[in-house]
Amino acid sequence: MPYHEFEVSKVIPERKxxxxxxxxxxxxxSCLPAGxxxxxxxxxxxxxxxxxxxxxxxxxxxxxxxxxxxxxxxCTYDTWQTxxxxxxxxxxxxxxxxxxDVKEKHIVFGAEKLLKQNIIEAFxxxxxxxxxxxxxxxxxxxxxxxINAIAEEVMEELPGTDIFVCNSPxxxxxxxxxxxxxxxxxxxxxxxxxxxxxxxxxYVINYVGEYNIQGDQEVMTDYFKRMGIQVLSTFTGNGxxxxxxxxxxxxxxxxxxxxxxxYICDELRERYGIPRLDIDGFGFKALxxxxxxxxxxxxxxxxxxxxxxxxxxxxLPELEWYKARLKGKKVCLWPGGSKLWHWAxxxxxxMGVKVVSVYTKFGHQGDMEKGVSRCGExxxxxxxxxxxEGLEALDMLKxxxxxxxxxxxxxxxxxNVPYLNAHAYHNGPYKGFEGWVxxxxxxxxxxxSPIHKLSLVDISKDEIPTDQGFLTRRMLSDRNLPAEIxxxxxxxxYSGKYDSVSALREKTYPEFPRAEAGAVEVxxx
Amino acid sequence: MATxxxxxxxxxxxxKVYTSNPVxxxxxxxxxxxxxxxxxIMKHCLWQFxxxxxxxxxxxxxxxxxxxxxxxxxxxxxxTPLEKCYWVDAVCLDRAYRELFxxxxxxxxxxxxxxxxxxxxxxxxxxxDGSLNLELTVVNY
Numbered sequence: 001m002p003y004h005e006f007e008v009s010k011v012i013p014e015r016k017x018x019x020x021x022x023x024x025x026x027x028x029x030s031c032l033p034a035g036x037x038x039x040x041x042x043x044x045x046x047x048x049x050x051x052x053x054x055x056x057x058x059x060x061x062x063x064x065x066x067x068x069x070x071x072x073x074x075c076t077y078d079t080w081q082t083x084x085x086x087x088x089x090x091x092x093x094x095x096x097x098x099x100x101d102v103k104e105k106h107i108v109f110g111a112e113k114l115l116k117q118n119i120i121e122a123f124x125x126x127x128x129x130x131x132x133x134x135x136x137x138x139x140x141x142x143x144x145x146x147i148n149a150i151a152e153e154v155m156e157e158l159p160g161t162d163i164f165v166c167n168s169p170x171x172x173x174x175x176x177x178x179x180x181x182x183x184x185x186x187x188x189x190x191x192x193x194x195x196x197x198x199x200x201x202x203y204v205i206n207y208v209g210e211y212n213i214q215g216d217q218e219v220m221t222d223y224f225k226r227m228g229i230q231v232l233s234t235f236t237g238n239g240x241x242x243x244x245x246x247x248x249x250x251x252x253x254x255x256x257x258x259x260x261x262x263y264i265c266d267e268l269r270e271r272y273g274i275p276r277l278d279i280d281g282f283g284f285k286a287l288x289x290x291x292x293x294x295x296x297x298x299x300x301x302x303x304x305x306x307x308x309x310x311x312x313x314x315x316l317p318e319l320e321w322y323k324a325r326l327k328g329k330k331v332c333l334w335p336g337g338s339k340l341w342h343w344a345x346x347x348x349x350x351m352g353v354k355v356v357s358v359y360t361k362f363g364h365q366g367d368m369e370k371g372v373s374r375c376g377e378x379x380x381x382x383x384x385x386x387x388x389e390g391l392e393a394l395d396m397l398k399x400x401x402x403x404x405x406x407x408x409x410x411x412x413x414x415x416n417v418p419y420l421n422a423h424a425y426h427n428g429p430y431k432g433f434e435g436w437v438x439x440x441x442x443x444x445x446x447x448x449s450p451i452h453k454l455s456l457v458d459i460s461k462d463e464i465p466t467d468q469g470f471l472t473r474r475m476l477s478d479r480n481l482p483a484e485i486x487x488x489x490x491x492x493x494y495s496g497k498y499d500s501v502s503a504l505r506e507k508t509y510p511e512f513p514r515a516e517a518g519a520v521e522v523x524x525x
Numbered sequence: 526m527a528t529x530x531x532x533x534x535x536x537x538x539x540x541k542v543y544t545s546n547p548v549x550x551x552x553x554x555x556x557x558x559x560x561x562x563x564x565x566i567m568k569h570c571l572w573q574f575x576x577x578x579x580x581x582x583x584x585x586x587x588x589x590x591x592x593x594x595x596x597x598x599x600x601x602x603x604x605t606p607l608e609k610c611y612w613v614d615a616v617c618l619d620r621a622y623r624e625l626f627x628x629x630x631x632x633x634x635x636x637x638x639x640x641x642x643x644x645x646x647x648x649x650x651x652x653x654d655g656s657l658n659l660e661l662t663v664v665n666y
Contacts, residue, residue, distance in 0.1 A: 029655035036660065185666075251606065262576055266666040271529060275610035278571040286569070289617055296613040342588040345568045366576050373567040521551070 004380060006386035014040045028369050033383040035365040036426075037176045044410055045175075045387045046361050052177025053362070054183040056440070058260060058390070061211045062244070063087035066122045066129050068098040070115050070147060071137025075099065075170075084407075084424040085211045086289040087238045102139055106193065109176055110209070112145050119154050123161060129413055131241040131308060141169035162241070173339035175362035175384070177259065177337065178286040184263035187235075188271070189243065192264075197246035201230035202514050203298040205438065209261030209338075210281075212237025215430030215501030216493075220256075220281050222289055222504050223522040227303040228512035235261055248272045252297055254279050254290075259337040260436070274357050279343050279386060282339075283346030283432035293454040295485045302318070311433035319350060321491040322440035327352035329447055331370075332397060334382075334404040335394055335422035337363040341370030342401070346492040352438050356397045359385050382486055387411060401447050416456060418446035434496050441494040448473040536579050537664040543654040547646035555643065561626055562644050563651070569621070572614050578653045578661035585648045587611035588618065593641040595619035597634040 002023045017034040039045040039290075048056070051069075056078045060067050065177040069075045072185040079097040079148075087093060087385065100118045102111045119132065132146050151163040168182035205224065210217045217237040224231050232250045253265045253276050265276040277297065279290035288308045288329040295304030331353045333340055349351050358371040359382035372381050380393060390408055394417055402419045409419035420426055420442055430439040450471050457464065457521045478486050531537065548559050566573060572584050587608070592615040594601045603609040622629050629637065653661065 028651050029657065032657040067635075083575050252610070258571065258576075266575075266577075269607075270666075273606065275606045277610055280571065289569070293613040293617060296616055297609055341571075363578070364660055366574055366660065369573050369652070369658055371654070423541065432594070505621070 002026060003033075003118035004382075006392050007388045008392050009043070009386070012040055012042050015386075015389070016387075019389070020381050022377055022381065023335045024316055024371055024377055026377070027374065031372060031381075033381055034367060035363060035368055035383045036177060037384075039384055040456050043382055043384070044388075045386060046386060046390075046405070047139075047174075048078075048362070049170030050168050050176060050179035050182065051075060051135060051137050051170040053173070053179025053260075055178060056083060057211070058180055058236055059166060060089075061085040061136065062095050062133070062239050062241055063089050063091075063093050064129060064131060066096070066098055067091060067093060067124060067135070067326045068100065068118060068122060068131045068132065068136045069137055069421060070111065070118075070140045070145065071102050071135075073099045073101045074409070075131075075137045084428075085213050085237050086215060086501075087212065092472050094478045096126070097107055100140075102137075107139060107143055110143060110145065110475070111140055112150055115147065116142075116146065116150050116154060119150070119163070120158070123154075123158055125480040128263055130161050131163075132161065133166060133241075136165075136167045136168040136169045141167070141171075164241070177362040177364065181263055181468050184261060185267070188247075188264050188267045191245045192268070193245070193248045195242055195245035195248050197232055197243070199230065199232075199249065201228060201231040201512070203227070203300065204232050204250050205229055205252045205254045205294070206233050206235060206247050206274075206357075207231050207257045208235040208253050208265050208295055209257030209259075210234055210237050211257070213423070214425050214430075215367040216281065216429045216431040216435070216505075217271060218433035218501050218504050219429050222507065223432070224294075225507075226511045227291070227295060227300060228510070229294070229298070235264060248274075250274055252277055252294070254294060256281060257338045273483040280346075281435075282342045282352055283436060284316065284433060285350070286338055286342075286346055287311070287431075287433065287436070315433040315437050317490050318437045318492055318494050321439055321488075321493055322437070322444050323350065323352045323490065324481060324485045326440065326447070327354045327446055329400040329443075330361075330397065332394070332402040332404070332417075333422075334359040334385075334402060334408065336361045336405065337367055339403070339422050341367060341374055344371055344374035350436070352441065353400075353443070355379060356399055357382065357393060359383070359390075361385075366439055391415065401443060405512050416452060418449060418452060420446050429501060434500055436509060437494050438496070438500070443475065444477065448476045448491045450476070532624070533579075534664065537577070539579050539582065539662075540601070541654045543646065543650045546655065548643060548650075551583045551643065555640065558626075558628070558640060559644055559647055562622065562640075563647055565621060565625065566618070566648065570618070573648055573652050576660060577663065577666065578656075581653050581661070584611075584651065585645060589641060589645045589648065591615035592618045592622070593638055594615065595628065595642065597620065598638050606633055 002020050003016050004019040004362055005016045020031050020033050022031050076099045077096050139159045147165045151165050166183050166186050166298050168179040172178050221231050233247050253274050253277055255265045255278050268274045269276050278288035291304040296299035326487055333355050337360055340360050342357050355375050357380040360367055402417050403422040405423050412419045426442045429435040577583050588611050591601050591612050603612045
């Protein structure tokens with residue numbers, strides 16, 4: 001096994017099994033780091049907890065719901081201003097954060113009364129909102145509060161309300177991924193099948209593992225609607241609580257982030273016979289193949305091809321403009337989980353960069369299998385890294401840019417490595433054809449920002465040249481490019497709007513005539 | 526609602542099929558061709574990486590089996606939603622293979638079947654039997 005031992009982690013020998021460098025001829029039977037294990041004591045991990053994974057990643061993107069944390073107010077830290085899963089109902093779920101504000105006295109005397117009081121107060125404060133999710137936290141799990149019993153009481157007292165209880169306290173898994181798992185299973189056990197939907201199309205999908213980061217879900221749903229497909233529910237970005245109760249009636253589960261939501265897809269397949277189709281909204285080829293596959297499944301491939309042709313013609317010249325300028329740039333692809341495999345191959349193929357390292361904070365070995373497969377030889381793969389390992393890797397690999405979360409991202413900036421936010425994006429959405437160009441634009445802006453030249457100058461000791469002007473991005477990026485690229489009349493910079501999402505909410509879509517009720521014809525090759 | 530009882534527990538507690546790389550003894554040309562076909566799957570597909578070994582076994586068999594039929598211009602069963610789902614991935618793979626690896630169109634049906642059988646074995650080895658992923662044998666989702 002080509003393990004890589006970090007100098008800084010020699011004092012934690014177990015860490016060695018969590019990093020590998022893919023060598024010549026290595027494959028998954030010889031090169032795979034350990035994963036999804038409890039963080040080793042002494043390693044200052046960048047992970048989140050299981051409560052965070054359940055609530056802040058999966059639960060809260062549901063848009064028409066009062067989301068309450070039953071615990072200390074500090075558990076709601078990752079809410080206001082830190083998440084970017086927007087919604088088309090004025091971001092209700094982002095604007096309002098609820099916690100029962102458990103204190104020491106409640107730990108001693110119990111917090112069930114406090115919980116009930118909070119639930120009723122919240123429903124009264126927002127009388128239009130009849131749906132609620134309650135999240136267990138470490139403190140209230142340890143004192144044994146019976147959240148389900150309180151929820152049942154309130155639902156009886158306030159007819160018309162519906163409450164979902166998620167028992168995923170922070171300690172319920174090695175990382176946030178444990179929380180993803182728990183809320184997936186809890187939702188299908190408690191809520192799926194408790195409501196019947198209105199079916200409006202012959203082609204009905206659940207869009208699963210999609211969190212509408214800066215509008216991703218709305219971009220993808222636009223494509224589906226243009227194909228005449230009914231998106232019965234989205235699990236969970238911009239998703240509606242009641243729509244998600246009807247998931248059992250879809251014809252197909254279209255799965256985006258397998259890391260966080262494969263469990264519910266697999267259970268829907270087992271319990272209701274709904275197939276799982278893994279897709280990928282990032283990258284022109286992967287997205288085209290994804291739309292094509294959904295089209296094939298329903299026998300409407302020509303509708304997918306029309307969208308692919310239109311979008312490719314519109315956006316490819318802009319992607320190519322950036323590709324010419326990003327060629328050979330070294331990237332550390334260090335996201336939380338799924339983006340290490342969503343992006344690893346696509347950015348190399350379609351943007352010309354080289355991925356020199358992948359890491360995952362909460363991914364499992366399955367994610368690393370995908371990531372290691374999609375990287376080239378020499379790539380360093382790290383599971384659950386700590387900050388010192390990250391710094392050592394940056395020093396060793398000398399990347400031109402790093403894609404990661406905001407906390408390790410700030411660390412990278414301090415060693416003069418530009419960073420892009422891989423979780424919440426800089427100027428997303430990044431899904432869709434236009435979104436992929438926005439991502440390329442952000443990478444370009446990060447790598448060629450003049451600030452990185454200026455920030456290297458130490459005014460306390462360096463001589464400041466007075467005979468040089470300010471260098472722009474374009475001057476830096478085009479310096480060594482051939483004239484056919486710099487003077488090309490076909491290639492162009494991103495020309496979309498600052499906000500590429502809001503207009504989608506006003507759009508109208510073609511109506512496709514339906515076949516006879518229940519009849520869905522699939523055309524064979 | 527309680528979690529339903531698992532019906533296919535025997536399938537979930539599967540035995541290994543391969544104990545070594547099934548392509549190891551193939552001739553150099555076959556090895557090279559398998560490597561090209563495998564590389565395309567690993568770089569562009571996700572279906573081979575379902576999180577449990579028993580699912581991977583079904584995915585590999587379903588999609589590579591149907592891809593073989595498409596490459597050989599044989600009829601494909603799409604009578605159920607689950608079969609249809611395998612078929613859409615197989616269609617994409619069939620098209621990519623024909624486009625990127627023109628040599629496959631020069632082969633006889635028997636040779637295609639033999640090659641795809643070996644590719645299937647190789648994929649089972651890489652993703653299931655030879656895999657270092659310790660979660661493949663967990664019996665629950």
